[in-house]
Amino acid sequence: MADFWTKVTVGLLKGVAFVYDIITFLPYYLIDKPSEKLKISRRIKARPVEPTNPGSSWRALESFDKLTETVVPGCTTLDELFLYVTNKYQDQPCLGTRELLEEQDEVQPNGKVFKKSIYGRYQWLTYQDVDKQASRFGAGLLSLGQKPKQNICLFAETRAEWMVAAVGCFKYNLPVVTLYSTLGDEAIIHGVNESEVTIIITSNLLLDKFKRILTRIPGVKHLVYMNHGKKPDTSNFPHDVQVHSMLYVQQLGSKSENAPTTVSKPTKDDIAVIMYTSGSTGIPKGVMISNVNLLSGMSGQANRVPKMDQNDIYIGYLPLAHVLELSAELTCLTHGVRVGYSSPLTLTDQSGKIKKGSKGDATELRPTLMATVPVIMDRLYKNVWEKVNDGSTFQKALFIFAYSYKKKQMLNGFQTRMLDKIIFKRICRLLGGRIRMLLSGGAPLSADTQQFMNICFCCPIGQGYGLTETCGAGSIHDVTDMSTGRVGAPLTCCQIKLVNWEEGGYNVDDTPNPRGEIIIGGNNVAMGYYKNPEKTKEDFFESDGYRWFSTGDIGEFQKDGCLKIIDRKKDLVKLQTGEYVSLGKVETVLKMSALVDNCCAYADSTRMFTVCLIVPNVKKIKSVAETFGINTHDMETICENKQIQQYVMDCLKTQANTGAGKLERFEIPVKITLCAEPWTPDTGLVTDAFKLKRKNIQLHYQADIDKMYS
Incomplete structure (x- = not known):
């Protein structure tokens, strides 16, 4: 009987929707302008430099004649960029950290004990605060013996102190070596020894990790830990390794006698970051990224996120040792966007470290911009459908009707204001309820998940494509593009071409669309691999006045100039x-x-x-x-x-x-x-x-x- 009444109710809803569509068609047609939206969605976004050459480079129309090199005209280094934003935004909120109010032990049904936390409001550092702390920290590092152009390692979780430390290093031309905080001992030892660092900046939570490996990284003379949470145990470290708090180093830098007499300002071609990859295919490689590389990549990314300004809030929780998060945060700060920090364990109300009944970071921060990776969106996708399937027959039927109706309306260029408020608003609250754009990167996102996120979270998904070797920049799906399963047109900072891969059967003269290995060229392409000339020569090359990188990914250019990732050489097995x-x-x-x-x-x-x-x-x-x-x-x-x-x-x-x-x-x-x-x-x-x-x-x-x- 319940199924009968469910069918009747859904049938009535479909009838009401049909009548509603007829009544509101004309006013909504005038308000939403669906024909114009569809025209913009389907427009040509990029074209080949040589139209008759299938192997030619493709460029975005807005940068067809000249690729962009910097996110702010006149700023050629990260030091100049942060000086610019500090002068422009001064007392505006910059970096936010949530106050920890209480930690409780919670016993699980299986007997395990998990720590659950209750957090308060976000506490904010202004742009001037960050500039002052970073300047003092950089000067303090110099007083410890650090030299300009000498590598220094940042090994910590994503947090405000990470960004303050990085900015301090950028100011004094100290190349930042980044290592993922979850790397194993062997990978850490390899990265530290290869980069010959003498100072490691870490967190109090990770400090103990070095007690067991310091004998294998003999070049390290100083460990600097970030000031948050409980003071760590600094005993039992070798006598020749000094352990300092970040606050102590800043105090050193604030003393007049430690003020550097001359400051070695970075140039655009100086190394800003040596970013060690995650090691998905073996030992991590250090990618050498110059100032101009990073600024160029940021300029391309910024052009695909419309209307960024001081009204936006970005939530940072992905690893800052990953180029996606680092470039996203720096791009946001360039536009006066405040960055509030989070973690995968505190992101939502249901996250593992959040005490039941208290707020997750997204609920408290209510961000408007967010970067994510497909695995997180796949989990959101499954969680929502799981809740739908666990509901009553009527609730499930209602959601499926609403989902299908909105999908049809979106594809026709219309909005669904009433459904968004009644049905989808509750789902949007999972991420704070104000997200206006999600940027997905790191791996391919399925078309089903992308469409689901578009519909249920009421915001466009900018699926991007890039690599550490290209500063995370390659292409990003345009917010006006209603298609799914593609990664968009080349960014304004780079050009992309395809080359034949005979073994896999992909060729640039394939029909209906050219296919082949993706090669990215532009100022965003990194300098190469640190102390690895053989691999650098294998993957990087110079041509036509640009530096190029062979990605190993297989793509297809479609008629409107958008790229679709269809394969990967290393993932292909015969x-x-x-x-x-x-x-x-x-x-x-x-x-x-x-x-x-x-x-x-x-x-x-x-x-x-x-x-x-x-x-x-x-x-x-x-x-x-x-x-x-x-x-x-x-x-x-x-x-x-x-x-x-x-x-x-x-x-x-x-x-x-x-x-x-x-x-x-x-x-x-x-x-x-x-x-x-x-x-x-x-x-x-x-x-x-x-x-x-x-x-x-x-x-x-x-x-x-x-x-x-x-």
């Missing part, structure tokens, strides 16, 4: 039968299943089929276990159960054969292994940006892979 399997494509499709939190496809070129390691969604897989009469919360027991494995396999086959991302028969994994252990940066199986570390995963699960192929 099976024994001769077919090529794109591991990334397989993973993107399978991760759309509600049962899957993460997965890693694997293909042995001496075998005839693909296998896959699956990290199941804990809530969903436990629910499946209950239906099979398996009454346990132990994930290992659940994952080893043959019935559950077969059930998941059947669901994945269904997922692989439906929707726009339908897989070919040879791409569908024949065998799977369910992994009880979640993949987090701390496990070393994924990077801080949640990219798979394929080699690490393969080594960790080699026995399971061998078993699947046996």
Whole structure:
């Protein structure tokens, strides 16, 4: 009976919507101007420099004659840029940190104890505050013996002190070596020793990590920890390594006798950052980024985020050691946007470290701009659908009707003001309720997730494409473009061309669209890899007066000049039968299943089929276990159960054969292994940006892979 009345109610809603559309069509047509929106969405955004040459470079129309080099005219270094913004915005809020009010131990049903926190309001440093603290900190570093153009390491979580320290280094021409705070000991030792740093700036939470590795980084003479939370234990450090607080170093820099007599100002070609990659394919490589490289990349990114000003608030929680977050925050600060800091564990009201009933950072900050990575949006996508499916039949039917109706209206160029207020406003509140643009980067975002975010969070998703080697700049999906599954036109700072990859069967003269390996050229292309001339020569080259980088990604230019990522050379494996399997494509499709939190496809070129390691969604897989009469919360027991494995396999086959991302028969994994252990940066199986570390995963699960192929 409930289903009957649900169908009747939804039928009535469809009837009301039909009548509503007829009545409001003319006024909304005049207000929304859908024809104009569709025309702008479909406009040509980039074109080839040589129209008759399929291998020609493509440039955005707004920078077709000249690529942009700086985000602010006249500013050629990060030092000049921050001096400019300090003079312009002075007493305006700049960097915000939330006050920790209380920490409580919370016992979980399985007996584990988690720390939960209650936070207060955001406390803000003004632009002048940041400038003063940064200047004193930089001068203090010089008083400790740091020399201009001598590398200094920043190894800490994302927070205001990280940015203050970086700005202080930029002011005195101290190249900042960045390392992810979740890197393992060997990667840290490699980065520190290779870059020959003598001073490491870290956090009080990470200070202990160095007690066990200092004997293996003998060049380090000073450790500087950031002042937040409890004072760390600074005992038991070697006598030849001095440990200072950041406040102490700033106090040193404020003394007149420590004021530098001459200041070595950076030039545009001086190294600003040596950014060590996350090591997804092996030992991290240090990418040398000059001042002009970073400013150029920022200029391209800024042009794709409309109307940034002091009314905007950006929430920073991704690793600042990642070029996406660093360039996004610097670009925001350039436009007077305040940056409030957060973390993945405190981002929303439901985040792991937030005490139930208290506010997450997004709810408190109510940001308007945010950068994210696909894995986080995939989780939001699944969480919302999970709540919808757990609701009543009527609630589910109502949401599906609203979703479908808004999707149709959006594709026709209309807004849905009433539905946004009644239905989607509640979803928007997950991120504070005021987000006007989300920038996605770090990995490909599925078209389904992008469309879902557009609809449910009532804001455009600017899916971007770039690499550390290009300062995160390559292309960004335009906010006016209503399509999904693409990464937009080249940014104003660079040009992009495709080159043939014969082995993979991609050629620039393919029809209907040119395809090939993506090559990016412009002032945003980095100087190369630190102390690695062989790899630099392999991936970077000079041509036509520009520096170019070979990305290893496969793209397709579409008629309007937008780029679509269709493959990756390193993810392509040739099976024994001769077919090529794109591991990334397989993973993107399978991760759309509600049962899957993460997965890693694997293909042995001496075998005839693909296998896959699956990290199941804990809530969903436990629910499946209950239906099979398996009454346990132990994930290992659940994952080893043959019935559950077969059930998941059947669901994945269904997922692989439906929707726009339908897989070919040879791409569908024949065998799977369910992994009880979640993949987090701390496990070393994924990077801080949640990219798979394929080699690490393969080594960790080699026995399971061998078993699947046996």
